[in-house]
Amino acid sequence: MQMVLEGTLFVGTRNENKVYALKDTNGDFKVDDIHVIADDLEQPANDLEQPNGIAFKDGALYVAAVSKLYKFSNIEQSLENPPAPELIYDDYPTEFHHGWKYIAFGPDDKLYVPVGAPCNICDRTDEDERFGTITRMDPDGSNREIVAYGVRNTVGFTWHPDTDELWFTDNNRDMMGDDLPPGELNRISEAGQHFGYPFCHAGTIPDPEFGSQRPCSDFVPPVQQLGAHVAALGVKFDTGSMFPDEYKGHAFLAEHGSWNRSKKIGYRVTLVKLDGNNAVSYEPFIDGWLDDETQEEFGRPVDLLFLEDGSLLISDDEANVIYRVTYGG
């Protein structure tokens, strides 16, 4: 449930095969107008499979399904009856495993599109060098290039407000036990860096199968190791005016929560405080969606977005809601 705000709040979904446009028409911070922009049940020709990834530029909404990218031009003028979208490309890998996308336009006006590794742990880059990478392209789909290698599955990234560098979360491999390997919050300081997968996880954990091929020292370590299996997805920096100063410029993470662990963890929003590009703390900001004793949860955070007033939206694909977090007032 990636969110993009452009007057209208757009929400992509993984499970429903729909893209929503939400409006708060009377300014009470409650959505009161909901449109379905794309719905594969109603428009089978669009073949919108897992249209989680959405981005907005120059009046157009871009929707990334697994292997395809669509463009809905002038979307805000046609929310009632959206025209058929333009197909920008249809030649990205078709693997559903880690195929659901998070996409975004960078400060360089390029569209960033990751391609997950099509497996828990594998090296299939000889088949298609885009597996396990983050790519970028011009809005028309041209001039494609790979900007980061060794990325297992990123479902959340953003640009640092001061440096314009790309920061991204990465979900690490499963089946190495409850506490290995840690998740990752990463920073790309130059195009073409390699972040370790499948050889080394979180900068320090050689993979049992692939680790002998290349040492961890070959790769860029994470800014912050996250909890193992927490499934960190959305990441955003607080640049707004609502939250207290102690939160300014620090990174908020949506942790979707573990599936491959004897005791569940994640199911929370965490805060990584920074000193420059270095992390100085990693702590919960909001928790309680998971009841530790019963091991049942009532929600799973997916994506984060700061509104213009500085409040924070959190999308939840289990409770099927969007929350708004405010301070004071």
Add this chain to the structure above:
Amino acid sequence: MKMAQLPLKTAFVVLFSFLILSCNGKKEKSEENQNETAQEDNSGDTATESSLPLDRLNLPEGFKIDIYADGIGGNSVCGHPK
């Protein structure tokens, strides 16, 4: 346990849950499937502002959390004719 031995109401709830899960889960990545099917039985509940226990969430002093939008991607699509 045989279905016939369950009280009718329980059987209905179980059946309903299966319908919801099969509708939502068909295209998920395989690892998530295991997780989704392991979730609690109340998947058929419609998430609404009143039914979510927001008071169970722990926020730092001075912060507040509310529902901004609900029913996004809700279970209602499952009944849509294909």
